[in-house]
Amino acid sequence: MISALNLRDIQEPVEGDLGILKLYLQQIVGQPFLFFRESYGDELTIHLGRPEERKSPRLKNRFRGSYVVTVRGSLWTMVAAEKGMLFLSDPPKELNRAELKKLSFSELQQTPLISPDANVVWAIPFDDLSGGIALALGFSDHGRFIIRPAPHHAEESSEDGELPEIADWEIYTPLGRYLRVGPGQKWAYLPSTSSESPSTTTSRKRKRPSGRRRRQK
């Protein structure tokens, strides 16, 4: 039987259910890689899809992708297969740092570690050791990008109820919706703009009765 998922419907916060999350991620599969960009707070963003102008006149010449993956405070690893290089946002202490080449954000932005014409060929969420949800992206040039929630981020978020929660990673879409993942196993697909038409918004409620999923050991 053929089924359809309306990507304009919202998904209220749920715990786990990575199979459904994977379905929402299908919309970035096939999208071309555009560029990396650093944002406020040293946050890495990955721009995909088609270049779009910003709404704000303050950002007139700063194009963005129709899809943007924001890494927030998470750790990331990138395999640039064609260059035979591995890039790490937070190399393990066991590695001899003297042997590692340091790379600034501007170098990352200027050196296309993923080919400009490469497309996303797979996008898979998976349970991470931190207790959160990681994301693996594969590109048609055999490059891979993996986002893993920082363990300290997961602990801070669950213990401090006063500060607003910061997601582990997010994906902005051109449909006025964004995928918000973390902290922990929580994720949602929510409106990203205030221009919301109630007639096109259907709230999908699916709650896991048993609470958090068991963490991987």
Place this chain on the structure above:
Amino acid sequence: MDTETAFDFRDYLHECKESGDYGTSNERGDFTRELRDKAREFLGLE
């Protein structure tokens, strides 16, 4: 500020930083008032 605007605002703050406008922290060591002013500037409310 909706989520999309907040995302653009973060980019705007970064652009300010790149052009040398780093801001100055207050006596508590944070940028609360300055961030509020930047948000007004970004939204065209000044």
